[in-house]
Amino acid sequence: MSEQRSYPRHVSTDAGDIEIRLMSPADEAAVLAFGKGLPTHDLLFLPRNISQPKVLSAWVKEIERGAITSLLAVKDGRVVGCGTLVRDPHSWSPHVGEIRMVVSLDVRGKGVGRALSQETFALALGAGLEKLSVQMTVDQQAAIALFESLGFKAEALLRDHVRDVDGRTHDIVVLGHNVAQVQAQMEAYGLPGAVQH
Numbered sequence: 001m002s003e004q005r006s007y008p009r010h011v012s013t014d015a016g017d018i019e020i021r022l023m024s025p026a027d028e029a030a031v032l033a034f035g036k037g038l039p040t041h042d043l044l045f046l047p048r049n050i051s052q053p054k055v056l057s058a059w060v061k062e063i064e065r066g067a068i069t070s071l072l073a074v075k076d077g078r079v080v081g082c083g084t085l086v087r088d089p090h091s092w093s094p095h096v097g098e099i100r101m102v103v104s105l106d107v108r109g110k111g112v113g114r115a116l117s118q119e120t121f122a123l124a125l126g127a128g129l130e131k132l133s134v135q136m137t138v139d140q141q142a143a144i145a146l147f148e149s150l151g152f153k154a155e156a157l158l159r160d161h162v163r164d165v166d167g168r169t170h171d172i173v174v175l176g177h178n179v180a181q182v183q184a185q186m187e188a189y190g191l192p193g194a195v196q197h
């Protein structure tokens, strides 16, 4: 999936130099430490709690199987962000990819999320996906603003869809990006390549 893009890459952000590279099984412990350091409320958009070792092992197996591609943002050897592209070529949605992204609290608002989301988006385009989706709790304003700025639009609201550790439920918003349609529109305007990587 990453054939058309080479890693590691370095990006300069307000948080300093960030290395973006593919996650491998060797990163299991580092990503678990990253997951454990995140506020649990920020993990509610994920299907499983990534601060648990069992979940990390399953995730690494999915990476080995090729069903998931994860990019890590690394600062001074420490994982500070993760962007994941999930797809299921054997489902009725082989053309759809889901992006999942989270950044450490201490480096938020400094451009790491933007860099990671652009890289993850580029991976999805490189994989030939036609539609992308992201989901988050409705109060994740930064995430909504970030993905809207990339062209995602709200498609669904799932009420009381997740329950936190205290038993409170939260609504989930699903945003979608019809990459193929946008590409076709750009070509109609004489701007081919506008959404290429």
Ligand SMILES: CC(C)(COP(=O)(O)OP(=O)(O)OC[C@H]1O[C@@H](n2cnc3c(N)ncnc32)[C@H](O)[C@@H]1OP(=O)(O)O)[C@@H](O)C(=O)NCCC(=O)NCCS
Residues within 6 Å of the ligand: 042, 043, 045, 099, 100, 101, 102, 103, 104, 107, 108, 109, 110, 111, 112, 113, 114, 115, 134, 135, 136, 137, 140, 141, 142, 143, 144, 145, 146, 149
């Ligand atoms: C979403 C998230 C990954 C963004 O990471 P980040 O490193 O803080 O993002 P950046 O600093 O690159 O900011 C990217 C954009 O987000 C928006 N943004 C960032 N912080 C914001 C804030 N406090 N309020 C509103 N918008 C904000 C802005 O549009 C910003 O773009 P700009 O700086 O060009 O204006 C991070 O907030 C996070 O981990 N949230 C919790 C997990 C989550 O809900 N993920 C969404 C599921 S896909």
